[in-house]
Amino acid sequence: MIAGGEFALIRRFFAPLAGPGGLELRDDAAVLDIKPGRSLVVTVDAVIAGVHFLPDDPADLVARKALRVNLSDLAAMAAEPLGYLIAAALPGATDEAWLEAFASGLRSDQREFSIVLLGGDTTATTGPLTLAVTALGTVETGRALLRRGARPGDRIHVSGTIGDGAFGLKALRGEAGSVAEGDRQYLIDRYRLPQPRLALGRKLAGLASAAIDVSDGLAADLGHICDASGVGAVVWAERVPLSAPARAVIAAGSGNLAAALTGGDDYELLFTIDPGRAAALKEVCEELRLPVTEIGEVVSAGPVRVIGPGGKELALGPGGYRHF
């Protein structure tokens, strides 16, 4: 295993990643000052080998995905990330090369997102590799984006493309059918390395009426907005933005739109916005060079309905990833 035990492991692989409030990971907790006028935003999400990533996925990508699914939660609240803590339960077979790659993945994303490591905990486990990341950010007080603000008549928008994560997992499992190698790789990359939409989330504060990140599946996550807001929603299936590789999987008969809408792991932002703010939203998208697509409308009640070509409602089956 690891020479020198837990403390040597922390000193060697994790302490170099610690930021100012992390006190070199030498203390019992991190100490952080929050700027006046800003509120703290905090979230935790665990990823487990065999559930959220494949046990032989590269360690640097495992680290970055564990971090990014949490940054995506901050993005959905319009927060600016500060740092993170990580609790790692490591199987006995974890070796130094794996930890080296894992730490280098964290390092690279710390640079990309201007965040620092604030604390953590490492333990040996007899079970699968389990990583619980707590992400901290801040937002101007009173400006956090919530799920509960959607109003009937608001338009439903989503960033980027939907279904790539689900089809990427299919591709990794050899179930994507006869698609070009480039398409296959594109989808796998999208599954392994989500892009938290932090810049978009920041711009949506004061603009969107409700927001969520798409982790459980677009249909299920839209359902969360509807539940929290006490509204219903209609989605036009043909407007749901799909990447060319995702279309190729569907054309090859290895996937369909329902799978894209319920597969999850997209980490795009799904939000509602008053139609009167369309021009302001267009400006934001152009500034960020990030495509955002209007896919439906908030209605006063009812479940999330997805209307397919010809006006027929799409049956989605159990919506979203179910852990239990």
Next chain:
Amino acid sequence: MIAGGEFALIRRFFAPLAGPGGLELRDDAAVLDIKPGRSLVVTVDAVIAGVHFLPDDPADLVARKALRVNLSDLAAMAAEPLGYLIAAALPGATDEAWLEAFASGLRSDQREFSIVLLGGDTTATTGPLTLAVTALGTVETGRALLRRGARPGDRIHVSGTIGDGAFGLKALRGEAGSVAEGDRQYLIDRYRLPQPRLALGRKLAGLASAAIDVSDGLAADLGHICDASGVGAVVWAERVPLSAPARAVIAAGSGNLAAALTGGDDYELLFTIDPGRAAALKEVCEELRLPVTEIGEVVSAGPVRVIGPGGKELALGPGGYRHF
């Protein structure tokens, strides 16, 4: 398993525990205001069945221990707890009765420590039950107790008694020898339900020069203070406070002082203090009705040395619990 899936599980067992900033656990993250003049203190610690507690320990005590080991970290920093997040990886066999008892343990400690649930994540795992708790607190800016302030000549103190956690684990395993049933139960309770020394920690701000909570073992944790402060330490073995039940285990030949000093799981506060502040410390202990014992002295260099009866140094063997 659990009827209704992950969201029903969260709604039923966890949402009722959520506090104001937790937004009924309906959003992607919690939003919290930190009072002006105070800094945020944040820590994460995971507990795993078979490592930190026994798989058949009562669910309410598992919940409370997972929480308390983190509150103990806040205590060591002189922080006042605000709330917590919990990432739970649950084995397939987890049933509703277990979750009900688990949630009731959390509820009881929320009342005891005036804290609220701020967020979480539940996942199914093929491995052992794994709980990562992130605890948040605040401290007056600039007043956090750190490990790095110990100076030669400072006196080393510890609260409560040492070794009960280690001997309690022994008792649970049937290895405590022929001690009275009352003693056995006392030690088991100490192992299962640590008492985070929050009130003492708050009073030590501005009084102690360095502090840590005893989780890895008194000798190892004193070593952490010494490393961080660039000093050494001498501990007088016969001054180390032991409970009557712990003495009974030693008398029965089933444990010794070295095991008490390296066993860990005590969650008492270990701190250093200028001898000139002895009167102020005495006042604090009397006010809190919490015994605090002077056990040694900080010296300018060297390892942690434990001096036994007759002036002979005690050989402790590998110090503290080692995960790797």
